[in-house]
Amino acid sequence: MNELIKVGERTYYISGPFHVGVYDLGTKSETDLKQVCLIDSGVDSTVARVIDKRMIEAGFCVKMIINTHYHADHTGGNDYFKKKYDCPIYSTKMNAALISNYDICPAIVWGAKPIDEIMNNYFYATPTEVWDIDDITLPDGMELVELNGHSLSQIGVRTSDDVLFLGDAVVSKETIDKHPLTYIYDPKVHFETLNRLKGIKAKLYIPYHAEPVKKIKSLCDYNIKCMEDNIALIKEICSEPRHLDEIISMFYNRRGLKLSLYKYAVEGGIIRTYLTYLYNKGELTVANEDNFIKWKNAQ
Numbered sequence: 027m028n029e030l031i032k033v034g035e036r037t038y039y040i041s042g043p044f045h046v047g048v049y050d051l052g053t054k055s056e057t058d059l060k061q062v063c064l065i066d067s068g069v070d071s072t073v074a075r076v077i078d079k080r081m082i083e084a085g086f087c088v089k090m091i092i093n094t095h096y097h098a099d100h101t102g103g104n105d106y107f108k109k110k111y112d113c114p115i116y117s118t119k120m121n122a123a124l125i126s127n128y129d130i131c132p133a134i135v136w137g138a139k140p141i142d143e144i145m146n147n148y149f150y151a152t153p154t155e156v157w158d159i160d161d162i163t164l165p166d167g168m169e170l171v172e173l174n175g176h177s178l179s180q181i182g183v184r185t186s187d188d189v190l191f192l193g194d195a196v197v198s199k200e201t202i203d204k205h206p207l208t209y210i211y212d213p214k215v216h217f218e219t220l221n222r223l224k225g226i227k228a229k230l231y232i233p234y235h236a237e238p239v240k241k242i243k244s245l246c247d248y249n250i251k252c253m254e255d256n257i258a259l260i261k262e263i264c265s266e267p268r269h270l271d272e273i274i275s276m277f278y279n280r281r282g283l284k285l286s287l288y289k290y291a292v293e294g295g296i297i298r299t300y301l302t303y304l305y306n307k308g309e310l311t312v313a314n315e316d317n318f319i320k321w322k323n324a325q
């Protein structure tokens with residue numbers, strides 16, 4: 027757990043629940059330490075401190091960070107590393123704006139000033155100044171891959187060792203089996219990304235929350251199947267007009283899951299994401315019944 031694992035001449039990752047990437051930039055600091063780029067930074071300063079311990083043991087110092095997307099479990103360590111190394115942090119323009127102004131992010135989940143329940147390390151990170159990655163020349167041998175859909179403007183990072191860090195483009199089969207409502211911002215785009223990812227070649231793929239794999243197709247297919255199953259269940263529920271809370275309740279009951287206010291905030295939003303997708307495709311219609319907005323399959 028939280029060990030530094032070497033997977034290429036210049037590429038490493040941290041094992042454990044957060045697969046932070048570590049790329050040897052091939053340059054040295056004034057104190058003769060090898061300078062590295064981190065790909066994401068862990069969930070909080072406690073995890074960042076453990077990662078930093080591994081950096082010190084390996085004779086590394088953090089020269090820069092790339093965030094794959096704004097989610098707090100990928101950016102929560104930024105503040106620690108920024109304070110210790112004064113390293114610049116980069117992401118896409120959209121994510122840079124969000125991470126730099128983190129109060130916006132939990133509001134995206136809740137759609138208003140957020141309830142206290144979601145103001146935790148997974149939905150709120152200390153804001154850190156992040157710069158648009160398009161404005162810099164990437165380190166030697168590094169390449170970005172668009173992986174939109176899980177969140178706004180997500181990127182993957184390929185290193186010179188042909189290792190592809192995937193952010194949250196895919197989650198593990200175990201996670202899907204336990205939590206079928208995995209976070210997705212835009213199912214239409216996420217379907218496209220997963221299908222495209224199946225054709226993107228790399229020597230090793232490292233998802234942030236799943237074990238590294240040499241072949242990505244079956245994991246992509248499992249993630250696609252999960253989305254298709256969620257959509258099929260929602261459409262079945264909407265064979266009669268249903269309002270949102272009814273859909274959430276029926277979805278949870280059918281999957282044998284238990285709702286809480288926290289899950290209502292987070293996963294209720296994911297149900298809304300699927301409803302949006304189906305509505306925008308013309309597969310659901312809405313009607314006002316006694317001032318309940320009800321969703322029903324289009325005929």
Ligand SMILES: [Zn+2]
Pocket residue numbers: 095097176177194209
């Ligand atoms: Zn994420």
